[in-house]
Amino acid sequence: xxxxxxxxxxxxxxxxxxxxxxxxxxxxxxxxxxxxxxxxxxxxxxxxxxxxxxxxxxxxxxxxxxxxxxxxxxxxxxxxxxxxxxxxxxxxxxxxxxxxxxxxxxxxxxxxxxxxxxxxxxxxxxxxxxxxxxxxxxxxxxxxxxxxxxxxxxxxxxxxxxxxxxxxxxxxxxxxxxxxxxxxxxxxxxxxxxxxxxxxxxxxxxxxxxxxxxxxxxxxxxxxxxxxxxxxxxxxxxxxxxxxxxxxxxxxxxxxxxxxxxxxxxxxxxxxxxxxxxxxxxxxxxxxxxxxxxxxxxxxxxxxxxxxxxxxxxxxxxxxxxxxxxxxxxxxxxxxxxxxxxxxxxxxxxxxxxxxxxxxxxxxxxxxxxxxxxxxxxxxxxxxxxxxxxxxxxxxxxxxxxxxxxxxxxxxxxxxxxxxxxxxxxx
Amino acid sequence: xxxxxxxxxxxxxxxxxxxxxxxxxxxxxxxxxxxxxxxxxxxxxxxxxxxxxxxxxxxxxxxxxxxxxxxxxxxxxxxxxxxxxxxxxxxxxxxxxxxxxxxxxxxxxxxxxxxxxxxxxxxxxxxxxxxxxxxxxxxxxxxxxxxxxxxxxxxxxxxxxxxxxxxxxxxxxxxxxxxxxxxxxxxxxxxxxxxxxxxxxxxxxxxxxxxxxxxxxxxxxxxxxxxxxxxxxxxxxxxxxxxxxxxxxxxxxxxxxxxxxxxxxxxxxxxxxxxxxxxxxxxxxxxxxxxxxxxxxxxxxxxxxxxxxxxxxxxxxxxxxxxxxxxxxxxxxxxxxxxxxxxxxxxxxxxxxxxxxxxxxxxxxxxxxxxxxxxxxxxxxxxxxxxxxxxxxxxxxxxxxxxxxxxx
Numbered sequence: 001x002x003x004x005x006x007x008x009x010x011x012x013x014x015x016x017x018x019x020x021x022x023x024x025x026x027x028x029x030x031x032x033x034x035x036x037x038x039x040x041x042x043x044x045x046x047x048x049x050x051x052x053x054x055x056x057x058x059x060x061x062x063x064x065x066x067x068x069x070x071x072x073x074x075x076x077x078x079x080x081x082x083x084x085x086x087x088x089x090x091x092x093x094x095x096x097x098x099x100x101x102x103x104x105x106x107x108x109x110x111x112x113x114x115x116x117x118x119x120x121x122x123x124x125x126x127x128x129x130x131x132x133x134x135x136x137x138x139x140x141x142x143x144x145x146x147x148x149x150x151x152x153x154x155x156x157x158x159x160x161x162x163x164x165x166x167x168x169x170x171x172x173x174x175x176x177x178x179x180x181x182x183x184x185x186x187x188x189x190x191x192x193x194x195x196x197x198x199x200x201x202x203x204x205x206x207x208x209x210x211x212x213x214x215x216x217x218x219x220x221x222x223x224x225x226x227x228x229x230x231x232x233x234x235x236x237x238x239x240x241x242x243x244x245x246x247x248x249x250x251x252x253x254x255x256x257x258x259x260x261x262x263x264x265x266x267x268x269x270x271x272x273x274x275x276x277x278x279x280x281x282x283x284x285x286x287x288x289x290x291x292x293x294x295x296x297x298x299x300x301x302x303x304x305x306x307x308x309x310x311x312x313x314x315x316x317x318x319x320x321x322x323x324x325x326x327x328x329x330x331x332x333x334x335x336x337x338x339x340x341x342x343x344x345x346x347x348x349x350x351x352x353x354x355x356x357x358x359x360x361x362x363x364x365x366x367x368x369x370x371x372x373x374x375x376x377x378x379x380x381x382x383x384x385x386x387x388x389x390x391x392x393x394x395x396x397x398x399x400x401x402x403x404x405x406x407x408x409x410x411x412x413x414x415x416x417x418x419x420x421x422x423x424x425x426x427x
Numbered sequence: 428x429x430x431x432x433x434x435x436x437x438x439x440x441x442x443x444x445x446x447x448x449x450x451x452x453x454x455x456x457x458x459x460x461x462x463x464x465x466x467x468x469x470x471x472x473x474x475x476x477x478x479x480x481x482x483x484x485x486x487x488x489x490x491x492x493x494x495x496x497x498x499x500x501x502x503x504x505x506x507x508x509x510x511x512x513x514x515x516x517x518x519x520x521x522x523x524x525x526x527x528x529x530x531x532x533x534x535x536x537x538x539x540x541x542x543x544x545x546x547x548x549x550x551x552x553x554x555x556x557x558x559x560x561x562x563x564x565x566x567x568x569x570x571x572x573x574x575x576x577x578x579x580x581x582x583x584x585x586x587x588x589x590x591x592x593x594x595x596x597x598x599x600x601x602x603x604x605x606x607x608x609x610x611x612x613x614x615x616x617x618x619x620x621x622x623x624x625x626x627x628x629x630x631x632x633x634x635x636x637x638x639x640x641x642x643x644x645x646x647x648x649x650x651x652x653x654x655x656x657x658x659x660x661x662x663x664x665x666x667x668x669x670x671x672x673x674x675x676x677x678x679x680x681x682x683x684x685x686x687x688x689x690x691x692x693x694x695x696x697x698x699x700x701x702x703x704x705x706x707x708x709x710x711x712x713x714x715x716x717x718x719x720x721x722x723x724x725x726x727x728x729x730x731x732x733x734x735x736x737x738x739x740x741x742x743x744x745x746x747x748x749x750x751x752x753x754x755x756x757x758x759x760x761x762x763x764x765x766x767x768x769x770x771x772x773x774x775x776x777x778x779x780x781x782x783x784x785x786x787x788x789x790x791x792x793x794x795x796x797x798x799x800x801x802x803x804x805x806x807x808x809x810x811x812x813x814x815x816x817x818x819x820x821x822x823x824x825x826x827x828x829x830x831x832x833x834x835x
Contacts, residue, residue, distance in 0.1 A: 013659065019739050020658040023650035024666070027710055030647065034685070034707030035673055041684035055690040170687060217569045228570070230821045232577055237817050239768040241786045242806035246584040249799055255599040257458070257583055264457060264600065265466035304576065335558045365677030368770045384679045391683050392775070404680045415675055419668065 039408070045401040047175045052395035058087030058166045060095060060130060066155055076108070076143045079155050083127075083162075084135035092164040095127040097138070099160040104148030109141040130164070179402035183390075188381070196382040198295060200364045203302035207363075208356055210303055211310025212348075216340075218311070219318055229315075236308035244372035247301055251275060278379040294378035298370050302363060310355050317351045318344065357418045364410060383407045433549040436560050437483035437540075438476050444539040445475020447568065451575070452532040453514070460524055461601030464514040474504045475536050482540050483549050494537070501533035502526075542567060581810075588616050588804035595799060616804035624801070626808060628781060629788035633809075636701050636784055637766040641759045643706040644713050649755070651710075652717035653743050657729060667718070674711035678771050686775055696778045704772050709762045716761075720754040721747060760816050767813060785809045 061084045068077030081099070085092050101107060101121045110116045116125040116138060125138055142155070183189065218229055235243060251258050251274040259271040272280065274297045279290040321344070329339050367384035370376060376385035383403055391400020429435050449471035456464050478501055485493060505513050506529075513529055543564050547556070586602040587595070591612070594601060611618065620626040654660075655667055685704060689695040694703075724747070732742050748755065773787040783791065789805040 016658050016739075017660040020654040020660040020663075023654040023658075026647045027651040027714065030707050030710060031673055034704055035676060035681065038681045038684035038688065039676065041688065042680060045684055045687060050687075055687055057691070168691075170691060213569060214573055217566055217573065220566065226821075228574065230818065232573060233817070233821075234577055234581065234814070237764060237768075237813055238581075239770070239786060239806075239809045239813065241768075241770050241789050242584065242810045243580060245789070245793065245802055245806055246580040246587075249587060249803065250580055250583050252599075252799075255595055255799070257599055260599040261454060261457060264463055265453070267466075304580075333555070335555045336562050337558050361675055362677075365679060367677070367679045372770075384677070387679050387683070391686075397683055397687065401683045404683060407677070408680050411675065411677070411680070415672055418675075419672075422671075 042401050042404050042408070045170075045398060046179055046405045047177070048169065048398050048401075049174065049176045049178060050169050050398045052392065052397055054089070054169045054397070056086075057168060058085060058090045058092055058132075060084070060092055060097075060162050060164055061086050062097070062160050062162060064099075064156055064160060070144060070154075073144050073146065073148050076141065077155075079140040079142060081138040081140075081160060082135065083130065083138070085130045085132055087166070088133050090167050090169070091132050092130040092166050093128075095130050095162065095164040097123075097125040097127055097160065097162045099123045100158040101140070101142065102155060102157060104144055105142040105155065106145045107140060107142055109139075111139040111141075176398075179396075179398040180405075182396075182399050183402045183406065191379075192381055192383055192386050195295060195380060196364065198292075199299060199302070199366075199370070199380075199382055200360060202299045203306070203363045203366075204356060204359045206299060206303035207306040207359060208310045208352060210307040211312075211355075212314055212352070214307060214311040215314040215318060216344075218315055232311060233308045235305045240305075240368045241372060243305065244301070244369060248275060248373060251297065275374050276378050292379055294374055294380050298373055298380050301369060301373060302366065305369065306359065306363075310359065313351055313355055314348060317348055321347050354422060357414065357421060361411060361414045361418065364414065365407065383410075431551055431557060433483055433544075433547045433552055434480070436547060436552070436557075437479040437544050437549075439479075440543040440560075440564055441479020441482070441540050442472045442476040443564065443568070444536050444543065445471040445473070445478070447571075448475075448532050448536045448539070451571075452528055452535075456514070456525075456528045457600050458602045460528075461598060463600075467509070467514070470505060470508045471532065471536070474501050474508070474533075475540070477504075478537060479540050479544065482537075483544055483547060486544070486546075498530075498533050498537050501537065502530050505529045505533070539567060584803050584806050584810070588800050588807050589613055590800050591615065592798045592800065616798075616800045617808070620801060620804055620808070624788070624792070624805075625780060625783075626785075626788065626805065629783050629785045630808070632698060632782055633767055633785040636698055636705065637763045639702045640705040640709060640766040641762045643702070644709045644762045645755065645759055647706065648710050648713035648717055648758075649748065650743060652714050652721055653747055655714070655718045656721035657726060658739070670711050670714050670718075674708075674715070678708065682771060682775055685772075689776065695776050696782070697776075698782050698784075700776050701769075701773060701784070704776075705766045705769060709765055712765070713758050713762055716758050717751070717754065720751050724750055757820060760820055764813055764816060767809075 063082045065080040065082070066077055067080060069075060070077050081097070083097065097116075099122075101118070101123060103121070107118045107123075110118060110123070115127055116123065118124075118140075123140065127136070130136070214232060218225060218232075250256055253259055253271040253273040253276070256271075256274075258274070259268075262268045263271065272293070275294055277293045280293040281288055282291045325343055326339060329343060334342065364382075365384060366382075367388065370380055370382060370385050371388060374380045376382070376389055381389065383406060387400045387403045387407070389400075390403055391397050446468045449468055450466065453464050453466045456462075478497060481497060482489075513525060543560065547560065552560070583602075590602075655663065655670075686695065689700050694700045728746055728750075729742055732746055733739075737745065768786070769784075770786040770790075773784045774790055777783055777787045780788075780791070785805070786809065789802065789809060792802045792805050
């Protein structure tokens with residue numbers, strides 16, 4: 001009896017397991033094919049000498065021309081086929097060329113006779129190999145025969161077909177370490193690493209601190225609080241392209257509001273190119289130091305755009321803290337700063353550290369913002385912008401993929417930290 | 428210690444608020460009237476300081492009359508201190524607008540001082556009151572600064588889109604709108620975007636891609652989330668945590684292989700490609716958010732339904748989905764926003780102007796040949812739908828965002 005019951009339960013479990021698998025299957029499938037597979041493919045590409053141009057597979061280009069007049073029966077003409085390998089790098093193998101000759105023609109001669117033959121109106125040429133960049137010609141001498149009809153028969157009516165094999169660099173087994181050598185040995189590697197780290201640390205910490213401050217402000221209830229809370233989320237929810245370009249226009253050196261305003265109010269005497277100037281000299285107590293202007297502006301944008309997120313999370317956490325804790329502290333005579341320092345902060349430290357790690361990862365991976373603001377110029381090239389720069393600006397896909405591998409390695413390390421901490425915090 | 432006295436606090440608050448509002452209103456004046464105004468922080472700093480001292484001394488006998496006297500005295504003082512030439516502008520421009528500007532500065536400064544120094548005694552303050560004073564001051568300043576820095580770029584965006592090229596070059600600060608000008612001149616950039624730059628196509632494309640993305644994402648993630656929340660199966664924990672990990676993977680790491688593969692199979696330059704890639708990036712987020720919601724529902728209903736002989740699939744359709752309608756709507760809208768705002772993949776994949784999405788279309792406006800106001804008009808067009816969705820469903824979205832963590 002008991003065993004029967006257990007069997008039934010096992011059966012149910014099995015059914016449930018099957019169903020869960022079925023329900024998750026579509027998700028697993030799409031994530032595997034669009035996230036995991038490309039991730040592996042990225043490793044593959046990073047070891048390959050591949051440029052953007054290699055993505056277009058080599059093709060045999062054929063042009064057909066008729067020389068001579070075909071106006072009457074018993075006339076001779078020549079058909080010229082010119083073929084060419086479109087690729088400058090890769091040979092075409094096992095090239096076979098076909099065309100059908102219309103009924104009204106008789107083939108007199110084929111050139112080159114060694115490779116081509118005509119079999120019942122079908123021309124077949126076995127060209128074997130067409131080397132990179134090379135081209136060739138096939139000539140057919142034809143005469144119009146008795147079946148020929150003026151409007152019906154034109155040799156160009158049938159399109160020549162061809163079949164060939166070519167090496168596809170994506171799937172071949174040719175590997176190289178050049179991409180990684182190039183990425184690591186370049187003098188800019190240290191520079192890119194430095195910029196990435198500055199950007200990530202200051203962007204993350206800045207957004208968190210500003211978010212914490214905003215949450216403190218909105219913690220107090222006042223008229224229009226919901227409205228202000230919604231308003232502060234605007235930078236975060238707007239399309240990045242819209243807000244990035246409005247910043248660019250706001251800080252434009254020629255027609256930007258900020259520069260004009262600063263000049264108007266006698267703060268500066270000539271316009272500053274905020275997003276195009278790598279360094280600006282700042283004089284503090286006679287000590288001149290170089291301030292990385294464009295990078296700071298990009299960080300400022302990052303803080304402006306992402307503080308709403310930290311603010312939202314921190315506010316949500318703060319509102320879950322019971323009021324009476326503060327009331328009790330008030331009775332005990334704790335001052336507001338003491339309340340913040342001894343009650344709010346310890347309560348928030350968990351969410352803050354999780355947010356820090358999460359934002360750290362996302363900021364490190366941020367591409368759009370920097371790309372739209374500076375294009376990675378003026379000392380703002382991070383790893384992510386470097387992926388674009390290598391792969392699409394210099395057209396070296398392999399090197400771009402190698403940079404992406406570097407990013408992924410960092411990501412993996414950060415994620416391990418994240419998992420370790422988020423387990424503690426039950427995020 | 429002198430800084431522990433109410434008098435010092437009144438001086439401090441008065442001068443800070445005076446200087447602060449002077450800066451803000453000078454900028455506002457420049458931007459709304461389009462005339463050059465010189466910033467003079469010191470005069471309002473001193474007037475605010477005096478107002479602060481005045482307030483703390485007579486706050487017990489305060490009345491409407493005293494409020495009015497204080498405000499008008501402050502306004503008058505501005506004229507006296509600047510020898511009748513506030514903002515250092517010419518006599519001819521010294522009109523009613525300037526008076527209004529100065530008057531408003533005085534009003535707001537006075538209100539702020541009232542707010543900061545309310546019920547404060549002039550003598551020595553306790554630590555509690557002192558800290559409260561500074562917190563109140565920071566709260567007020569912070570709130571206004573936050574609102575301003577959030578709004579300014581959007582204000583510039585909208586105003587630039589309504590200007591024309593000549594006036595922008597002539598005076599970049601002139602954001603005064605000519606209210607008398609007709610609809611056509613005011614919205615000229617928008618009209619040109621829709622007639623000459625195919626923006627109606629971009630709008631349709633973006634809308635189409637985003638809707639399909641929402642549909643596919645929900646279709647995939649609702650059953651998946653239900654399975655993760657309710658069903659028992661081995662390695663479920665591993666599944667849940669790998670969902671988070673997958674949504675930490677950025678598109679920039681995937682863009683090269685996706686570009687290569689989609690080029691090879693001839694899918695790259697098509698909207699279909701976006702409709703395949705976008706759901707893959709949004710499904711993990713949706714799964715995570717929905718899983719959280721499904722887990723919060725009581726599982727007793729499910730058990731009861733199972734007893735009544737409903738299958739799990741029936742439960743999903745008849746119980747789980749109807750019960751979590753608000754969550755599903757907010758997740759759907761959130762996914763819509765992600766797809767609508769997406770830039771990188773659209774920028775890399777689309778070459779054909781007929782299938783541009785809005786982000787890609789705006790990027791194509793970013794050249795020296797296209798005037799600035801067109802770019803900003805494009806930005807406004809892309810922002811408005813997101814704003815509408817957001818304002819309409821703010822509560823849903825905020826609870827959804829803070830419940831489930833967020834993907835860019």
